[in-house]
Amino acid sequence: MSEKERPLVICWFRQDLRVGDNLALRNAAQQSRVLPIFILDDKSAGSLRKGAASRWWLHHSLADLNKSLDGKLNLYVGDAAEIIPTIVKQHQAAGVYWNRCYEPWRVERDSKIKAALINQGIEAKSFNGSLLWEPNQIAKKDGTPYRVFTPFYKRGCLHAEPPREPLPAPDTLAIAAKDSAAVGLEELNLLPKIGWDKQLEPHWQIGEEGAKQALDRFLEDGLTNYKQGRNFPSLQSTSRLSPHLHWGEISPHQIWYETCQAEPSENLDHFCSELGWREFSYSLLFHFPTLPQENFQKKFDRFKWQKNDRLLTAWQKGQTGYPLVDAGMRELWQTGYMHNRVRMVVGSFLVKNLLLDWRDGAAWFWDTLVDADEANNSASWQWVAGCGADAAPYFRIFNPITQGEKFDAEGEYTRKWVPELAQLPKKYLYKPWEAPPLVLLEAGVTLGETYPEPLVDVKESREKALAAFKELKT
């Protein structure tokens, strides 16, 4: 059969921007010429359209994937349900293959697309490319989904069929000529207009090779001390794989199998269980599709969150007067990432000290995180707020002073992101308002001028939060 006579299959890339371990691509490549496509579908995403930092990442990730596909990746903007049938018709495609996504709006859209294609006699095949265990694989004995992490992971995942082994990139890949209707990368308008993205660049190597290198670095330097080290934001003990995983530049299967080559240890178990948290979040989102918008525990619907733009802006800008909170918020703004421990601290501060709605925090993270992920972000914010499944109980309020003293005792992380406090002795670093005037003077700190006074009193606001949360019990 000549190259032109081979049937053409469309490979629809989505959150699987890689050629290695990509089941949709491998299957498409086996018999057919492949037309690789990506559609920026903000219309179907609605209010969950990607935020600014994610769009920046996506721009570079698409450029990288395009290189791996000999410059033949076809880009489109618009409603996938309209675009796919048009491309199928134009190229007389025999099939459309993709790897599944689990966001509720995508599940709805993709099911419709699949049904419409099958109706027209077009082969529509989807594969699992981004979860170790898909949501319908893990259920309690009575068939209902787990709501608590430990049994989900230990009884569910670890007793289910082990994740499949990762597969290499296709040996041969016959890529179809470019579609003249496709648009250029610049036309996706993914980059911000104000050049704010320049500060993110030095922190990341975006793309499949960058993901592989992040994993290699973690296996060399991070894994051996992961269980303890992951709590300390100044250490490089975590993998920083989250944005690569979100965009599918690496699959969880590749991470799982490569990590499991290491000697068995509690560090390895702990790392695998964090991948398990990701699976849990996806399972929650799949089974409880309103997770990004609604309290998982309905009693929280009665909670009277404050609306206060002044407090919200101070938190967003890292100007709360609590150095660990400010360090985290500035790390986020400058790198598109924040260490997990600090995410918990800033989240708790927003919800339980400022009494602002967790959805306001989640929305800011959605816009500024390069790893913004509908499942992980929603589940984690609900966990911090205490209204989620298997959430931190409402009385668990992270104290930003003691958290700093415990997890950044020398202040390496905090001084880096809040340089105006760099000279403050560690005794006062997390409570500069207690420092004697001479100490402040010597450190070059003038409270209210070079660094803000605390936005609220943590003890008082904690009591207020506890009282408000207690009312929900009655």
Ligand SMILES: Cc1cc2nc3c(=O)[nH]c(=O)nc-3n(C[C@H](O)[C@H](O)[C@H](O)COP(=O)(O)OP(=O)(O)OC[C@H]3O[C@@H](n4cnc5c(N)ncnc54)[C@H](O)[C@@H]3O)c2cc1C
């Ligand atoms: C308020 C809040 C919001 C968050 N929003 C997001 C988000 O939008 N996207 C996101 O990927 N993570 C989110 N997380 C979870 C976690 O903070 C990040 O996954 C982690 O910090 C990423 O860094 P890493 O890749 O170095 O993690 P590692 O410690 O190296 O973990 C490896 C992988 O496991 C997964 N993982 C680790 N911790 C968690 C967790 N608690 N929940 C779910 N998956 C986890 C991630 O995919 C991560 O890449 C949030 C946490 C909090 C408290």
